[in-house]
Structure formats: C-alpha cells, structure tokens
Amino acid sequence: MEQRPQAARLLGPAEVRGLAEQLGLRPTKKLGQNFVHDPNTVRRIVDTSEVGPEDVVLEVGPGIGSLTLALLSAAGSVTAVEVDSALAERLPGTVAEHAPALVDNLRVLCADALRLTAEEASAGNGPPTALVANLPYNVAVPVVLHLLAELPSLRHGLVMVQSEVADRMAAGPGGRSYGAPSAKSAWFASVRRAGAVSRNVFWPVPNVDSGLVAFTRREPPSEVPRDRVFAVVEAAFAQRRKTLRSALAGWAGSPARAEELLRAAGIDPAARGEQLSIAEFASVAAAAEQR
The missing domain is CATH 1.10.8.100 (rRNA adenine dimethylase, C-terminal domain)
Structure with a gap:
C-alpha cells in the first residue's frame, strides 16, 4: 500500500475534552454527539473499513475529528459532512495542528447528510468511493440509505451505529432483527456485522453499545424501480x-x-x-x- 506522507497524531481523551472546552461544546442527544476518544478504536475502524489511497472517503458527523485524522492517514482524501457549524469551522484547524501534511486532503461541508446531493458531495475531492462514519444513533439508517441512493459512486463503507441498529441493518430473512432497514440495505449492497464497540470509548458515555456495519455495493436484484x-x-x-x-x-x-x-x-x-x-x-x- 502506498505510504502517506505523514501519519496523523490521533486524539486522546484529554485532547477531545480540551477541544470541546475550547468550543464551549456540550454534546447533545439531539445531534447524537458522542465522540470517540480512544485512538486504538479509531485505528481499528479505519483498518476494518479497508480504505486506501485510491479512496475518496465521505465521513458523516466528524465532530471533533478523532476519526477524520485516522482516515486522512489512510485515504486519498476525506470529505467531512458536519451539521454543527462550530464543529465544521474548527475541524480544518484541528487537522492542521495534528496532521499538517494532510490538511489539503480534507474538505469540510457544513450540511445535513440527509439532504446531501451528489453534486455537493462530489465537488472538490470528486465523487466519494467509501463511506466511513460514526453515525448519530437516531438517523443512522436514513442517512445510509439516502447516501447509497444519492451516491452510486459509493462502492464500500463501514459505519458505527447502535448495536441493535447494526443487527437490523445486517440481518437476513427469517431472523427477529430482519425488517425494512435490512431489506432496503440489501437492495444496494451486501451488508455484514464487522465488530462491536464498547460504550466506554466515547465521551460522553452513551447508554448503549455500538456495532460496526460493513457494506459492499452490488447491483440491485431487479430492474423494477x-x-x-x-x-x-x-x-x-x-x-x-x-x-x-x-x-x-x-x-x-x-x-x-x-x-x-x-x-x-x-x-x-x-x-x-x-x-x-x-x-x-x-x-x-x-x-x-x-x-
């Protein structure tokens, strides 16, 4: 694999809290803001996603930038979509401080991922080829389905969601977890569970554990609209x-x-x-x- 010019210095618990304090940030349940503060978890997510220098990664909800820094070290470029304007404005500065050689590979969009268009997502870095994100629990499934429908350029991805949601997205017919999210996800891609993530690697600590869901794009099973x-x-x-x-x-x-x-x-x-x-x-x- 091609070597990146410089590996990013990842954020630890003290740095995550320090950045939040600088921003006067109080994470809200409404926006699903739970920030990963464990570098080993972030590395595992990026390794499991299998993104490489050929990938344009779309990251939804980068927050303070824990995952963004690790993605920039592995991918060709990252387009980060953040609905919180204060976080969106701060992210380039965080990357400049922790990975100065990679800051030109980052593009930040202050936007709602549920309304993101292909034109918006593809400007600058080009059409995204991979989705890697720590998704807010309350909108995880709608976001993934919207992006798969809107961005045919997405070939693969890995998202971190509530464990129960991960079960539903990856379930096959016949199981208790199988439902509309499972069937709709299967229209676009082959979907599988790709690991578990403890609640203890987040700040603030959520009330649930998380799961990783990996997908690989495939052709729809029918020509019916x-x-x-x-x-x-x-x-x-x-x-x-x-x-x-x-x-x-x-x-x-x-x-x-x-x-x-x-x-x-x-x-x-x-x-x-x-x-x-x-x-x-x-x-x-x-x-x-x-x-």
Whole structure:
C-alpha cells in the first residue's frame, strides 16, 4: 500500500475534552454527539473499513475529528459532512495542528447528510468511493440509505451505529432483527456485522453499545424501480405479524388482489414479510406492474 506522507497524531481523551472546552461544546442527544476518544478504536475502524489511497472517503458527523485524522492517514482524501457549524469551522484547524501534511486532503461541508446531493458531495475531492462514519444513533439508517441512493459512486463503507441498529441493518430473512432497514440495505449492497464497540470509548458515555456495519455495493436484484419495491417492503413490515395477504391489502387494494400478486410472484400468501428476501419483494412489485 502506498505510504502517506505523514501519519496523523490521533486524539486522546484529554485532547477531545480540551477541544470541546475550547468550543464551549456540550454534546447533545439531539445531534447524537458522542465522540470517540480512544485512538486504538479509531485505528481499528479505519483498518476494518479497508480504505486506501485510491479512496475518496465521505465521513458523516466528524465532530471533533478523532476519526477524520485516522482516515486522512489512510485515504486519498476525506470529505467531512458536519451539521454543527462550530464543529465544521474548527475541524480544518484541528487537522492542521495534528496532521499538517494532510490538511489539503480534507474538505469540510457544513450540511445535513440527509439532504446531501451528489453534486455537493462530489465537488472538490470528486465523487466519494467509501463511506466511513460514526453515525448519530437516531438517523443512522436514513442517512445510509439516502447516501447509497444519492451516491452510486459509493462502492464500500463501514459505519458505527447502535448495536441493535447494526443487527437490523445486517440481518437476513427469517431472523427477529430482519425488517425494512435490512431489506432496503440489501437492495444496494451486501451488508455484514464487522465488530462491536464498547460504550466506554466515547465521551460522553452513551447508554448503549455500538456495532460496526460493513457494506459492499452490488447491483440491485431487479430492474423494477426502487421506490415501488420499497413500497412493498414498507407495507409488509408496517404490520409484520400479519400474513402478507393481509399486510399488503392496503398496498394492493384488497386482500384478494394481494393474494393474486403474491401467487404470481411465487410467494405463499400466508408467509410474513420477515421471510422474504429483497429479491422476493421485488418479484411482488414486478407482478403488480405486469398484472
């Protein structure tokens, strides 16, 4: 692997708290601000992400910059998206202090990742190829799904999310954790759990543990428009305890129509949504278009 010109000096607990004090920052639950203060955890995240000099990394919620510094040491460049204007303004200065040789490889956007466009994300460093982020727990799934949909250039990534959310994102059909987030994520990528992260490496300490979720982009399982497939997924899991014949009645127009479409797709109307793969959901959507 190509050697970076200089490895960044990573932030420890005292430096994280010191930067927060300089900024007058009181981390808020609303913004999901829990900052990693353990350098070994940060190194493990970057190693597990498998980003390299060829990657343009998109980092959502860089906060004080713990993960940003490690990413700059491994990737070709980093585009950091931060919704907190004070943190966004401070980040380049932190990188200049801890990794002066890498500061030109950083671009900071003060923006909401849920509204980020491909044009905004790609200006400067070019289209992002990898997503690596410590995501706020309350918006983790919507952010990942939005970015995968908006940025086809994203080929792989690793996100740190609440452990329970990690289970849901990576679950396969048939398990208790499998639901709409699992099925929708599978439309875009192969998703897997990639490790656990203790709550004790964060400041402030959250009430839950975290998990790492890795993904690798793949082609969608169907040519049916994504929004039509996702409408079936949402209907199926809105009433997940019901059979698909009942759960899809509102979407299809009636239970009888739902049964007709399910049978046309080769699916038992008595099955439940948690039993279907994303390819099978797409088959139901395709049957609706054809009949």
